[in-house]
Amino acid sequence: MKPALALLGGQPAVSQPAAYVWPPITDEDVAGIVRLLRARELSYYGREGEVERLEDAFKDYLGLRHALAMSSGTAALHSAFFGVGLGPGDEVLAPTFTFLSTVMPIFVVNAMPVLVDAEPDTGNIDPQDLERRITERTKAVVITHMQGHPCDMEAIQALTRKHRLALIEDCSHAHGARYKDRFVGTFGDASIFSLQGSKIVAAGQGGLLLTNHQEIYERATLLGHFKVRSAQEVRSERYRPFAGTGYGLNYRMHPLAAALARSQFGRLDEYLQGRHDNLSYLSARLKGIPGIEPPIVREYVTRHAWFTYRPLFRPSALEGVSMELYLRALRAEGVPIEKASSTPLHLEPLFQVDDDGSRTYGWERGDLTGPRRRYKPGDLPRSEQYANATFVLPPYTEPVRPVLDQYVEAFRKVAEHAAELSTRFPSPPTGP
Numbered sequence: 001m002k003p004a005l006a007l008l009g010g011q012p013a014v015s016q017p018a019a020y021v022w023p024p025i026t027d028e029d030v031a032g033i034v035r036l037l038r039a040r041e042l043s044y045y046g047r048e049g050e051v052e053r054l055e056d057a058f059k060d061y062l063g064l065r066h067a068l069a070m071s072s073g074t075a076a077l078h079s080a081f082f083g084v085g086l087g088p089g090d091e092v093l094a095p096t097f098t099f100l101s102t103v104m105p106i107f108v109v110n111a112m113p114v115l116v117d118a119e120p121d122t123g124n125i126d127p128q129d130l131e132r133r134i135t136e137r138t139k140a141v142v143i144t145h146m147q148g149h150p151c152d153m154e155a156i157q158a159l160t161r162k163h164r165l166a167l168i169e170d171c172s173h174a175h176g177a178r179y180k181d182r183f184v185g186t187f188g189d190a191s192i193f194s195l196q197g198s199k200i201v202a203a204g205q206g207g208l209l210l211t212n213h214q215e216i217y218e219r220a221t222l223l224g225h226f227k228v229r230s231a232q233e234v235r236s237e238r239y240r241p242f243a244g245t246g247y248g249l250n251y252r253m254h255p256l257a258a259a260l261a262r263s264q265f266g267r268l269d270e271y272l273q274g275r276h277d278n279l280s281y282l283s284a285r286l287k288g289i290p291g292i293e294p295p296i297v298r299e300y301v302t303r304h305a306w307f308t309y310r311p312l313f314r315p316s317a318l319e320g321v322s323m324e325l326y327l328r329a330l331r332a333e334g335v336p337i338e339k340a341s342s343t344p345l346h347l348e349p350l351f352q353v354d355d356d357g358s359r360t361y362g363w364e365r366g367d368l369t370g371p372r373r374r375y376k377p378g379d380l381p382r383s384e385q386y387a388n389a390t391f392v393l394p395p396y397t398e399p400v401r402p403v404l405d406q407y408v409e410a411f412r413k414v415a416e417h418a419a420e421l422s423t424r425f426p427s428p429p430t431g432p
């Protein structure tokens, strides 16, 4: 006899779920912060100290010329959009399926985001849909390597080169990921990394902008790193006169955050190896179990960063078990699985209404080239399909294979009991 489902009073398949705590904090992390505190090294005006060391470490790792540490990834994105020279009337192609910060700062430079559909299996921006949305006003493309899976860079670069568009890479999920052996973050005109506390390199709060272009670096420096740093770094005739004032913001990173980010960054390769050892193993073992499909990994991915682990729901083999019931059954077995909560941006109120309440974006006043885009559900259908079909499991970094084996048993057990589940918990009838 098959062991009974935990949801129906049987023994759970998982004896003790593995905890996921992020980031790991070592004595070295603590010592680095305490040292700065004792020295009152709590603010930098120039390019110096822990901020300089963090920037050097990142740019050496990626082989890029400039790195600029910031107070957040969002600040780095704003600086990248400003840095490449976007302004009123410019359109920026951007994924609808991403974290909001990839897109929202486009409004702050008074440009217009044009949302692009996702690949239904990876969730990354779909190059074919991207191409369809290029107009004569398109000036830039921003992409996100979602969950640490690199985007289809050859297809995307073919388009940005052909149409002479600036390319900005949001690498906030993908520190150290590689596309065909080349680091993400080295394809764009500028790339940004969030260092927020949940990210693979965690500063608590922080971000980085990287670029090979002197002009982008100087503009980003003037936007948020005034005076002393600008005097050090802004060299061109065109921008040098403005070093004394900058362009109005303070986006400098906190030294304590920089210290933490730098010691975390020193362990990045170790973290990625740990995630790979666990999650590639989990994917291999989940393969073939009805109801669940491991995250898709394209052949061009030579290193996945596994920001989260997102398998897909495949209900056709589950005898009518709904996603909600499937989750309940798995959670009763002890699997810490959840429905992924990300909503494609085009379904958010801001992209659905005429008046967004902000009075700052200008579109309603008619002083820019066109109305802010409004979308309806179904307009970018494959992003919705992906968002509705994905689960999330923690990206375990410490070795946990024995617990993963129990999770696999739980998935198998629930699949084997699918018919019983749908009989015992019939879905409410739909329709009139």
Ligand SMILES: *Cc1c(COP(=O)(O)O)cnc(C)c1O
Residues within 6 Å of the ligand: 071, 072, 073, 074, 075, 098, 099, 101, 102, 144, 170, 172, 173, 194, 195, 196, 205, 206, 207
């Ligand atoms: C976290 C994140 C950001 C924003 O970073 P903050 O440092 O929180 O401002 C931007 N883009 C993506 C894809 C992110 O996951």
